[in-house]
Amino acid sequence: MSREIDYRSAGVDLDRGEREKAGFRGLLESTRDERTLSKLGLFGGLYAVPTGVLDPVLVSSTDGVGTKLKVAFLAGIHDTVGRDIVNHCVNDILVQGARPLFFLDYLAIGVLAEGVVHSVVRGVAEGCRENGCVLLGGETAQMPEFYPAGEYDLAGFVVGIVPRDRILDGSAVRAGDVLLGLPSSGLHTNGYTLARKIVFDASGLGVDDPFPGLGATVGSALLRVHRSYLHVLLGELERGSIRAMAHITGGGLPGNLPRSLPTGLGAEIRASSWTVPPLFRALQELGSVRDDEMFRVFNMGVGMVVVVPCAEADLVLARLRGSGEDAWVLGSVVEESGVHFI
Amino acid sequence: MSREIDYRSAGVDLDRGEREKAGFRGLLESTRDERTLSKLGLFGGLYAVPTGVLDPVLVSSTDGVGTKLKVAFLAGIHDTVGRDIVNHCVNDILVQGARPLFFLDYLAIGVLAEGVVHSVVRGVAEGCRENGCVLLGGETAQMPEFYPAGEYDLAGFVVGIVPRDRILDGSAVRAGDVLLGLPSSGLHTNGYTLARKIVFDASGLGVDDPFPGLGATVGSALLRVHRSYLHVLLGELERGSIRAMAHITGGGLPGNLPRSLPTGLGAEIRASSWTVPPLFRALQELGSVRDDEMFRVFNMGVGMVVVVPCAEADLVLARLRGSGEDAWVLGSVVEESGVHFI
Numbered sequence: 001m002s003r004e005i006d007y008r009s010a011g012v013d014l015d016r017g018e019r020e021k022a023g024f025r026g027l028l029e030s031t032r033d034e035r036t037l038s039k040l041g042l043f044g045g046l047y048a049v050p051t052g053v054l055d056p057v058l059v060s061s062t063d064g065v066g067t068k069l070k071v072a073f074l075a076g077i078h079d080t081v082g083r084d085i086v087n088h089c090v091n092d093i094l095v096q097g098a099r100p101l102f103f104l105d106y107l108a109i110g111v112l113a114e115g116v117v118h119s120v121v122r123g124v125a126e127g128c129r130e131n132g133c134v135l136l137g138g139e140t141a142q143m144p145e146f147y148p149a150g151e152y153d154l155a156g157f158v159v160g161i162v163p164r165d166r167i168l169d170g171s172a173v174r175a176g177d178v179l180l181g182l183p184s185s186g187l188h189t190n191g192y193t194l195a196r197k198i199v200f201d202a203s204g205l206g207v208d209d210p211f212p213g214l215g216a217t218v219g220s221a222l223l224r225v226h227r228s229y230l231h232v233l234l235g236e237l238e239r240g241s242i243r244a245m246a247h248i249t250g251g252g253l254p255g256n257l258p259r260s261l262p263t264g265l266g267a268e269i270r271a272s273s274w275t276v277p278p279l280f281r282a283l284q285e286l287g288s289v290r291d292d293e294m295f296r297v298f299n300m301g302v303g304m305v306v307v308v309p310c311a312e313a314d315l316v317l318a319r320l321r322g323s324g325e326d327a328w329v330l331g332s333v334v335e336e337s338g339v340h341f342i
Numbered sequence: 343m344s345r346e347i348d349y350r351s352a353g354v355d356l357d358r359g360e361r362e363k364a365g366f367r368g369l370l371e372s373t374r375d376e377r378t379l380s381k382l383g384l385f386g387g388l389y390a391v392p393t394g395v396l397d398p399v400l401v402s403s404t405d406g407v408g409t410k411l412k413v414a415f416l417a418g419i420h421d422t423v424g425r426d427i428v429n430h431c432v433n434d435i436l437v438q439g440a441r442p443l444f445f446l447d448y449l450a451i452g453v454l455a456e457g458v459v460h461s462v463v464r465g466v467a468e469g470c471r472e473n474g475c476v477l478l479g480g481e482t483a484q485m486p487e488f489y490p491a492g493e494y495d496l497a498g499f500v501v502g503i504v505p506r507d508r509i510l511d512g513s514a515v516r517a518g519d520v521l522l523g524l525p526s527s528g529l530h531t532n533g534y535t536l537a538r539k540i541v542f543d544a545s546g547l548g549v550d551d552p553f554p555g556l557g558a559t560v561g562s563a564l565l566r567v568h569r570s571y572l573h574v575l576l577g578e579l580e581r582g583s584i585r586a587m588a589h590i591t592g593g594g595l596p597g598n599l600p601r602s603l604p605t606g607l608g609a610e611i612r613a614s615s616w617t618v619p620p621l622f623r624a625l626q627e628l629g630s631v632r633d634d635e636m637f638r639v640f641n642m643g644v645g646m647v648v649v650v651p652c653a654e655a656d657l658v659l660a661r662l663r664g665s666g667e668d669a670w671v672l673g674s675v676v677e678e679s680g681v682h683f684i
Contacts, residue, residue: 004629004630004631004632005536005539005540005544005629005630005631006536006631006632006635007533007535007536007635007638007639009539010535010536010538010539011535012535012536014592014593014597014638014639037399037506037509038438038511042438042511042601043403043433043434043435043437043438043588043589043601044401044402044403044434044435044437044438044440044502045401045402045403046399046400046401046438046509046511047399047400047401047402048397048398048399048400048506049391049398049399049400055390056390056391057379057388057389057390057391058388058389058390058391058400058443058444058501059386059387059388059389060386060387060389060444060446060478060479060499060501061385061386061387061446061479062446062447062448062479062480062481062499063448063481063483064448064450064481064483064485066483066485067485067486067487067488069488070487070488091385092385092386093385093386095385095386096380096384096385096386096388098386101400102400102402104402104403104404104499105404106404106405106406106448106497106499108406108495108497136402137402137403137404138404139404139405139406139497141405141406141408141497142535143406143408143409143495143535144409144535145409145412145535146409146411146412146489146493146495147488151488153450153485153488153495155448155450155481155483155497157402157404157446157448157499159400159402159501160386164379164390167379167388169380169384169388191349193349193352193353193354193484193485193486193487194347194348194349194352194354197347197351197352198347202347246385247385250356251356255356259383259384259385287346287347288346288347289346289347289348290346290348293348293349296349296356297349297356
């Protein structure tokens with residue numbers, strides 16, 4: 001009967017969805033650890049609370065990749081955005097002092113295009129392995145009419161753990177503490193609506209064109225993976241030498257540094273202490289963007305800020321540099337709230 | 343300078359985003375409990391692991407509202423989808439034996455339309471309060487170009503807890519066990535791409551039109567909130583009378599019941615044991631949908647299936663009915679895998 005309607009003709013292919021899901025099995029298995037109690041296919045993922053953590057506190061965060069995804073669509077590269085979102089979420093709980101336990105992804109897609117879902121989830125699994133966290137579950141939602149063919153949205157959720165007396169909530173920060181800057185690997189996952197407008201709309205560049213002055217294509221410059229700061233900072237965290245941290249995401253330094261400081265204290269940033277990477281300078285020039293807008297939208301080369309006691313700053317800096325991290329003294333904590341560039 | 347580009351002209355309004363966020367404070371506060379250690383604005387939410395749970399296991403799940411959202415957009419009703427997603431996620435971990443601890447939402451929106459974000463998050467907070475779980479955090483992503491004005495995607499993420507010896511993973515199920523059915527409250531959050539195609543496209547109905555034979559408008563029939571089974575089943579869980587549970591979501595009874603049964607066992611369902619609600623029958627008739635397709639896409643009036651030992655079935659049923667739940671004997675566990683309708 002020709003009027004008969006079924007789910008597939010409405011745009012949702014349950015069989016294909018099941019096949020895609022079966023393809024995730026190996027990816028999820030590759031991230032398992034000894035506390036993972038569930039197998040793929042249960043309604044919820046099971047994870048035993050680690051023993052030996054005194055007064056354990058769970059730390060959880062969620063975020064999306066944002067419109068960086070549009071660059072991935074243009075470039076046809078789908079295996080980096082998963083690493084972006086895992087690293088982003090891991091950094092967000094790291095700044096409270098937590099190490100990640102497990103991660104779940106939410107992938108909403110219009111049409112199940114061949115290989116795209118698998119590439120995305122492969123990137124998520126790779127990100128999880130890199131951060132030593134378990135990909136405990138996820139959802140792939142087929143949502144025709146929400147997303148055009150080949151497009152999708154990707155969000156992530158992470159749960160980590162920290163002993164209660166090691167939580168970083170800003171309360172330990174004192175005026176005179178030193179702010180150490182750690183370099184970003186690119187735009188990370190913020191400011192892409194502005195960056196794409198500048199690059200693709202205002203400048204008329206294509207994703208395969210060379211990015212002016214960068215020696216890289218537009219696509220590869222904009223898709224650089226949001227780095228994770230877990231491994232470089234975990235040792236310092238365990239040592240107890242860190243008083244607070246700020247992950248520099250949407251809102252930039254002025255929007256994120258105050259989130260890590262107690263009421264009444266602020267940050268003084270020495271603008272001359274680092275060279276803003278060429279990618280940001282090129283974006284600013286191409287778009288004639290004001291300085292303050294650049295610093296509010298982009299990380300400007302500073303991906304993470306670590307607050308340490310003044311007396312320990314040199315030692316921490318030396319250890320970070322010794323491990324290959326290009327950290328520097330970015331500024332200090334002052335008794336005037338807000339972020340002040342000097 | 344007229345060529346100057348800023349984030350706002352690119353479609354992202356950081357100030358407004360901050361104001362919306364400030365409006366969430368009261369909503370999050372309304373869900374706090376004594377183990378919630380964080381306040382709004384930190385990078386990650388902090389939640390102390392409950393003490394007194396022997397060998398505690400975390401159970402986590404993520405899901406989206408799916409294209410039920412399109413009905414909410416048409417109806418201009420944004421405060422029910424949040425309850426949908428909380429209840430959906432809570433049910434998904436309940437079937438492993440877990441009670442919820444905390445929830446996070448991911449809301450991706452094209453343009454911050456007046457009141458819409460607040461309505462959505464208010465619904466999420468209400469859902470959290472109803473399930474006694476904390477709204478620990480969330481993300482509101484402004485993604486112009488992804489979503490038209492007034493449209494958004496909404497996903498949720500829940501973490502619950504269960505003592506290790508109380509995990510329901512299907513291993514306790516035996517042939518001869520009884521399947522109890524619990525009624526759904528409507529389509530819950532599945533099958534909306536097909537339902538919308540039938541109702542809006544094929545039948546030409548509008549969201550404010552009466553739904554044929556239902557005594558309700560199309561909008562109110564399709565937006566009925568996905569119910570939570572937490573409160574009605576928590577007592578039985580604690581009593582240890584439940585061997586397994588299946589939340590009937592995408593894939594229907596045939597797709598979800600086997601997820602709760604051990605390999606080699608199946609389910610025999612007495613089709614005459616319940617009356618499929620008029621909403622499903624009307625959809626089937628309007629769309630000339632085949633029987634097997636209906637059962638694969640929709641819950642058909644069965645929102646949750648509970649597996650109990652045969653000897654305890656009458657007692658459990660009596661207690662559920664005594665608490666006002668319209669449960670019934672749906673079928674039994676048999677030694678033939680798959681789901682068999684008799």
